[in-house]
Amino acid sequence: MHIQSGVAIKLQFSQLIPETFKGAKADKASQTAAVQQRVRPGQTLFAEGDDAGAVFELAQGIVKLYKLLPDGRRQITGFATTGSLIGFTGGDIYQYSAEAVTDVVASRYSSVQFNRLLDEAPGFARRVLAIRQNDFVSAQDQMVLLGRKTAAERIATFLLHLSALTGNGMRTSGFHIPMSRSDIADYLGLTIETVSRTLTKLKRDRIISLPEALEVRIVNRDRLEEIAEGDALEAA
Amino acid sequence: MHIQSGVAIKLQFSQLIPETFKGAKADKASQTAAVQQRVRPGQTLFAEGDDAGAVFELAQGIVKLYKLLPDGRRQITGFATTGSLIGFTGGDIYQYSAEAVTDVVASRYSSVQFNRLLDEAPGFARRVLAIRQNDFVSAQDQMVLLGRKTAAERIATFLLHLSALTGNGMRTSGFHIPMSRSDIADYLGLTIETVSRTLTKLKRDRIISLPEALEVRIVNRDRLEEIAEGDALEAA
DNA sequence: CGTGAGATTGAGGACACTCAACATAGGTGG
DNA sequence: CCACCTATGTTGAGTGTCCTCAATCTCACG
Numbered sequence: 001m002h003i004q005s006g007v008a009i010k011l012q013f014s015q016l017i018p019e020t021f022k023g024a025k026a027d028k029a030s031q032t033a034a035v036q037q038r039v040r041p042g043q044t045l046f047a048e049g050d051d052a053g054a055v056f057e058l059a060q061g062i063v064k065l066y067k068l069l070p071d072g073r074r075q076i077t078g079f080a081t082t083g084s085l086i087g088f089t090g091g092d093i094y095q096y097s098a099e100a101v102t103d104v105v106a107s108r109y110s111s112v113q114f115n116r117l118l119d120e121a122p123g124f125a126r127r128v129l130a131i132r133q134n135d136f137v138s139a140q141d142q143m144v145l146l147g148r149k150t151a152a153e154r155i156a157t158f159l160l161h162l163s164a165l166t167g168n169g170m171r172t173s174g175f176h177i178p179m180s181r182s183d184i185a186d187y188l189g190l191t192i193e194t195v196s197r198t199l200t201k202l203k204r205d206r207i208i209s210l211p212e213a214l215e216v217r218i219v220n221r222d223r224l225e226e227i228a229e230g231d232a233l234e235a236a
Numbered sequence: 237m238h239i240q241s242g243v244a245i246k247l248q249f250s251q252l253i254p255e256t257f258k259g260a261k262a263d264k265a266s267q268t269a270a271v272q273q274r275v276r277p278g279q280t281l282f283a284e285g286d287d288a289g290a291v292f293e294l295a296q297g298i299v300k301l302y303k304l305l306p307d308g309r310r311q312i313t314g315f316a317t318t319g320s321l322i323g324f325t326g327g328d329i330y331q332y333s334a335e336a337v338t339d340v341v342a343s344r345y346s347s348v349q350f351n352r353l354l355d356e357a358p359g360f361a362r363r364v365l366a367i368r369q370n371d372f373v374s375a376q377d378q379m380v381l382l383g384r385k386t387a388a389e390r391i392a393t394f395l396l397h398l399s400a401l402t403g404n405g406m407r408t409s410g411f412h413i414p415m416s417r418s419d420i421a422d423y424l425g426l427t428i429e430t431v432s433r434t435l436t437k438l439k440r441d442r443i444i445s446l447p448e449a450l451e452v453r454i455v456n457r458d459r460l461e462e463i464a465e466g467d468a469l470e471a472a
Numbered sequence: 473c474g475t476g477a478g479a480t481t482g483a484g485g486a487c488a489c490t491c492a493a494c495a496t497a498g499g500t501g502g
Numbered sequence: 503c504c505a506c507c508t509a510t511g512t513t514g515a516g517t518g519t520c521c522t523c524a525a526t527c528t529c530a531c532g
Contacts, residue, residue: 067380071466075380090369096376118362125361126354132368133326139375140332144303144311146382147425151520181479189383194520196480213479213528230307387488417511430488432512449496449511 034107039063045098045106046087052094055114058084061104062178066186067096076187078138079179081165085131088114101179146189149230154188155198156228159208163218174209174217181213201233270343275299281334281342282323288330291350294320297340298414302422303332312423314374315415317401321367324350337415382425385466390424391434392464395444399454410445410453417449437469 034057039045045056048067063080077096080086086098092111109117118125145154166175177184181192188195202208207224209217218224227233270293275281281292284303299316313332316322322334328347354361381390402411413420417428424431438444443460445453454460463469 065376067376069380069384069466073384073466075383077376077379088369090366090373095373118365119359123355123361125365129354129361129365129368130326132365132372133324136368136372136375137326137331139372139379140301140303140313143313143375143378143382144305146379147311147422148305148309186383191521192479193481193522197520200480230305230309416509427489428511429490429513433488436512 034109037106037108039100039104039106041100041102043100045100045104046094047097048094050094052087052089052092052111055085055087055109055111056098056106057109058082058086059105059107061106062101063098063104063106064101064179064183064187065096065098074186075189076183078135078142079187083131084135085128087111088128088132101183150232151188151190151194151198152201152227152233153230154190155195155202156224156233158184158188159216159218160221160224160228162216174211174215177214177216205233270345273342273344275336275340275342277336277338279336281336281340282330283333284330286330288323288325288328288347291321291323291345291347292334292342293345294318294322295341295343297342298337299334299340299342300337300415300419300423301332301334310422311425312419314371314378315423319367320371321364323347324364324368337419386468387424387426387430387434388437388463388469389466390426391431391438392460392469394420394424395452395454396457396460396464398452410447410451413450413452441469 036059037056039061045063046052046054058080060082063084063086064076065078065080065086066074066076068074079101080098087094088111089095118128145157149157162177163175179187181195184190185192185195190198199208199210202224203210205223207218207220207227209219211217272295273292275297281299282288282290294316296318299320299322300312301314301316301322302310302312304310315337316334323330324347325331354364381393385393398413399411415423417431420426421428421431426434435444435446438460439446441459443454443456443463445455447453
């Protein structure tokens, strides 16, 4: 059901908080240890503009991160998956909103505590930096997609990423799309109609099949990769 | 001439490398200290795919960071200014290309040395993390721009950013645009024609004036800010 | 079996792109 | 010193991709 059953794209680490700190403080006040938290689909972890009181490390599930324009236009800047760190900001206000897409399990750290760890725990900042560096690289790829790719290229790129995420990298088996057309559209800078139409076209061309709306099977992976990289999808 | 004469958007710090390390090693082999390097406009600091041998800290000038698609389409993912850290990658290959826009002065660190500092110098990773966090926030804003803003909104946003960069935040005085229409277009996900036309329209509407191609004066800042945030620019 | 949210499909339109001509400015060489 | 040349930028005409508006379909759920 969840897409992170297999390989995680983000950095893998069994625990973000150093053992030494985790144990030491937990004895004393149990508030230093992270609190495990469950979040239902559609629920908000935090909203842009709120006081940034907590940082979350995703243990399970998918969270969409997005920003809104005053008139309601939305851009999803990324989907956080297992291992992702969300809610960490340089300042004291969240820069974006975070809402669960699937059932989510997350470790919640207070921002104060998190920042203390950054300053004091050896190697901690280094590990968080590695995560952010990865996020930054993903963000750059997404900028290329949003600024320069066609609708078909965006969809193809997205499907391949999803496929990699589910761990079906080499096989052609199908997988579940965990988010709605609306989420896909706002992530790829398109409308839901264009997303739907483009998927239909890929299906007509036998590049993918769609057993149902949220189920995809990549039939011709090579072709899909060509399209993702800029080989035009014929009008037909 | 250069736009970073005033306030830098990025984190301000007089030196990235800790004094202790700087001095200590420099005595021994002078290769630990950063090498100051000058780069002429149009020259490349490094290219996507190259072995990531060095990390640069910009001391002066502007550098464009970009990625290319196989067919030549280009997306400029950001402009690095004074204080920016470029060329730092998690892996061993540059993820994007970097080319000087203006005359540039940069401190060059070997990647090996830089990574050693990250692991060993106290507080160093913490400071680099702060920089990357800032870059990440900027990247998210740019995703909103690329995915959801109209041409006029993109140009307005860009001009305001440039204005802030030159330190003319409150005054309405003019400033120099350091990059070409082509760079602007590839940064904003537009074509040079659309950039040109949109600037002309802002000029006709008395929101800006253009004494010459690379010189702008913001005449009606309030209106420009409205447009940047989504208030439509009328057709005629 | 009715309802409603999400997805698909269709028709028409708009915004930004493409192709092309022209303008401007800086630099070079006769 | 001026004519020429090339870069870069502007403007125009026409087009196309994706958007908007709207109807229909699907499916889960009560």
